Amino acid sequence: MKPLSLLLSVVALGLASTVSAGPAVIECWFVEDAGRGQLSKKPAALLLRQGPGSPPPRPDLEPELYLKVHDPAGALLAAFRQYPRDAPAPRCEMSHYIPLPASPDWVSGLTPEQRCPRALDGKWLMVSMSSPVLSLSSFLQPQSEPQLEPALITMATAVLTVITHTPAPRIRLGQDALLDLSFAYVPPTSKAAISLAPGPPPFGLEWRRQHLGKGHLLLAATPGLSGQVPAAREGAVAFAAWDDDEPWGPWTGNGSFWLPAVQPFQEGTYLATVHLPYLQGQVAMDLAVQKSPKVSLTPAPLVWAAPGEAPPELLCLVSHFYPSEGLEVEWELRGGPQGRFQKAEGQSWHSALSHHADGSVSLSAHLQLPPVTTEQHGARYACRVHHPSLPALGRRSEITLQVAGLSGPSLEDGVGLFLSAFLLLGLIKALGWAAAHLAASRDSTQKVTVLLPHLSLLVVSPPPTPHSRARPQAWWASQGLGIHTDLSNPATKNILHLLPWV
Structure with a gap:
């Protein structure tokens, strides 16, 4: 049974890998300059993997634009391995690329000779993909001639690939943001690898933010290089390093970015660039700051009204949310004469926005209801709020209308x-x-000092005996007032001798 179980496990693993391997072919558009400020577009395709046999024919494509990708680092296959089946296909564009040295001064150490090596000769293609799941850029070095297979196809090698799995992060106001970034690199030819020093090469990492037409350099790092780099801004930190140290590659690296306590002014497009000698891979992430509103409805929990009179004005407070755009407030009535959901009648208006220290805003929505009837007894009025930070159904708060005289x-x-x-x-x-x-x-104090001469009754209890060691006690009674005293006190004895006995 063990060999059979092992065989079934292997088959199940193979099926799972097939299911989660992602799309085999990525459809693209090849974009190039057509002159006079115009762009031309041609269909293209990337064959990431294929089943047994020859590549499927694509007579609709030019052979130079039907590319079978060789991915030594496995970065492209890994990026699409867990691609959700229900996710839309990524948008893909392809264009020619010319290797050039990096422009920032702090990465000039990557190209000290200022001459492009012969290993980078030939044609280069830059591929950019974006979707709600990922965003990537990859530099392909195609062969000069298409392969004469049953389907004409061009072989291309992925040299540098930069990927992020957070293309559109949504960060709660005041929380930290972690933007994912990984990259992979393999020397373009074996001769280029031998001519370089063994181990992963130095690289430069750059994070910038663009918002409302302005750009800001937030962080720069040059692992493996010596030199001055600009200081990080806004507390930004990057994990810039190669993940392995193979002598001749391929190598994978990490450049994830951490930004603490995000505020509204920090939203925008974040550009992450990985600089290698003459190759610069870049991906973009659109960071948005959000905070869900709190919704409360007053007066609560009940609104009382007499038939023919208008209930008190309803106030829906929508507090501490961000951004201010995209907020919608709806008034609903459940119950009443129709007994079902309907739009509430009445005059409604909104207040102006109130701004808070943390960047969030608040407003109040008002609804003045018309005079009520007896049929509206028990109806529920609700304030429903829609905002980009909330689920599709929004958030609501409701109250119940009670008509006076219809219920105890x-x-x-x-x-x-x-x-x-x-x-x-x-x-x-x-x-x-x-x-x-x-x-x-107050009265007892006065009677002890004033009424004492008028005492007319002395009761001794219990009666003293010759062998009793207990101190004799006496209670005086006069005018309904009980006063307790001690007979062993000499002063008390003198007073008792002066009183008449009964």
Whole structure:
């Protein structure tokens, strides 16, 4: 059974790999300058992988634009291996490319000789792809002549590929942003690899932001090079390094970007550029800052109105959201005469935006309802808010309309009234007890000092015995006032001798 289980596992793994291998062919457009400011477009295709047999024929394509891609680093295949089936096909453009040295001064050390090596001779193609799932650019070095296979096709090698899996990040206001970036490089020819020092080459990494027509350099790094680079701005950090150190390649690297506590002014298009000698791969990411609104509706929880009168004005507070664009407020009525969902009637308006210190904004939406009828008893009014940061259904808050005279107090109302009465009665009793205690204390003090000569009754209890060690006690009673004293006190004995006994 073990060999059979192993065989089934291998078959299942192969099927899973086939399912998750992604698209085999990427359809592109080849774009070139047609003169006089015009561009011409021709269909092209990239064959990333093929099944058994020869490549499928494409008579609709020119042989130079039907490319079978050799990907030694595996970056393109890895990028599309987990491409979702329901995701739209990536937009792909292809154009000619001329290797040139990098323009920034801080990466001039990459090309000290200022001469393009012979290994970079020949034709070069730059491929750019973008989709909601990924964005990439790749430099292909095609062979000079198409292959004479059953389908005419041109072989091309992927030399430098730059990829991001966060092409359109949505960052919550105040949270950190992590923008993914990876790249792969293989020397274009074996002769070029031998002529270079073993190990991954030095490179330059650049992150820029473009927003509202302005560009800012946020971070520059040159791993493997010595020289001055511009200081990072806005607390930006990049993880710039090669992931392996193979002597002759291919090599994969990481240039992911971290930006702390993102604020509204930091949204825009982020350009990540990987500089290698005479090759510059770049991808773009559109970062948007968002914050979901809080929605509250007042008066709540119930709105009371008499038949023929207008209920109180409804106020829907939409607070602390960003951006201000794309906000929609709808008023809904559920129940009432129709007993179903419908648009609420009445006069509605919005307040002006209120700006907060963190960059978020707030506004209030108002609705003045028309006079109510008895059929509207129990109807629910809702304020529904739509915003780009919310799901498609938006966010809502609702209240219930009660028409006076159509329903008695609820159980909750009765419990609330009982508790209120109980607490009020307890408070009154406590105040009365405190007042009585204060008055009694004042009266007892006066009667001890003033009424003592008028005492007419002395009761001794328990009666003292010759062998009793207990101190005799006495209680005087006069005019309804009980006063306790100690018979062993000499002063008390003198007073008792002067009193008449009964």
